Amino acid sequence: MNDGTNKPAIRRKLRDILAGMTDADRHAKSIAACSLLATTPEFAAASTVMLYMSTTLEVDIASLALKCWQSGKTVVVPRVSWDQRRILPVEISSLQTGMTTTGHGIREPDATAGKPIPTDLIDLVVVPGLGFSEQGYRIGRGMGFYDRFLAQPEFVGIPCGLAFSDQVVPEIPVLDHDMPLSMLVTDRGISRFSSNLISSR
Numbered sequence: 001m002n003d004g005t006n007k008p009a010i011r012r013k014l015r016d017i018l019a020g021m022t023d024a025d026r027h028a029k030s031i032a033a034c035s036l037l038a039t040t041p042e043f044a045a046a047s048t049v050m051l052y053m054s055t056t057l058e059v060d061i062a063s064l065a066l067k068c069w070q071s072g073k074t075v076v077v078p079r080v081s082w083d084q085r086r087i088l089p090v091e092i093s094s095l096q097t098g099m100t101t102t103g104h105g106i107r108e109p110d111a112t113a114g115k116p117i118p119t120d121l122i123d124l125v126v127v128p129g130l131g132f133s134e135q136g137y138r139i140g141r142g143m144g145f146y147d148r149f150l151a152q153p154e155f156v157g158i159p160c161g162l163a164f165s166d167q168v169v170p171e172i173p174v175l176d177h178d179m180p181l182s183m184l185v186t187d188r189g190i191s192r193f194s195s196n197l198i199s200s201r
């Protein structure tokens, strides 16, 4: 069945897998996955990197944010605009200060913090998700925020999924609006999906 109707069941299964991991496992795998991402030429070449404010069940991006700042990169994270049903990239210089918590316990820069950054300046987007396929597709929280973000014509960067290896599943239903990733990094390794490269979009 590839019509997307089983997406809720896949989300439930993936949420169970994530909840079943131990904190120690999540911590070790977060460090491993972020270290691997930091070794890639795509990361080295990026001046502006879009990260996400990780929740406890997602790969913790803290070590990656520090590497970005240490090497002089600009870090942006999403702020949800409910009016526009989109995420807006906002620059941050700390993961702690100036944050507020939205629904689902997701943190984002509060109204006083964070300068909006034009989408075309983003070189690399580190994309969270509930699950990822070996073909470079992802399933998220079901609001389509990242699909809409990555589909914008002004987005010219590289979309890179970041996940625990536990989150990689053989197949994810793909609908027309689902945006493929160019890369996927987990604690087990780096995958590149040549058919999804920007030049072919």
Ligand SMILES: Nc1nc2c(c(=O)[nH]1)N(C=O)[C@@H](CNc1ccc(C(=O)N[C@@H](CCC(=O)O)C(=O)O)cc1)CN2
Binding pocket: 052, 053, 054, 055, 058, 078, 080, 087, 102, 103, 104, 106, 128, 129, 140, 141, 143, 144, 145, 146
């Ligand atoms: N760490 C992290 N940040 C992320 C995402 C993510 O998956 N992980 N997102 C990935 O997309 C975006 C945020 N996604 C969100 C999805 C739902 C709600 C939320 O509050 N939902 C309400 C229902 C709102 C409505 O239906 O109008 C709720 O469930 O109460 C918030 C953020 C951007 N930031």
Ligand SMILES: Nc1ncnc2c1ncn2[C@@H]1O[C@H](COP(=O)(O)OP(=O)(O)OP(=O)(O)O)[C@@H](O)[C@H]1O
Binding pocket: 007, 129, 138, 139, 140, 141, 142, 143, 144, 145, 146, 147, 148, 151, 177, 178
């Ligand atoms: N480019 C787009 N333009 C308009 N609507 C879109 C677009 N992409 C996705 N949507 C809508 O968003 C909704 C959720 O999509 P989907 O189930 O693929 O979310 P998801 O990728 O799992 O979630 P997310 O990206 O928020 O983590 C769908 O109803 C879809 O129609």
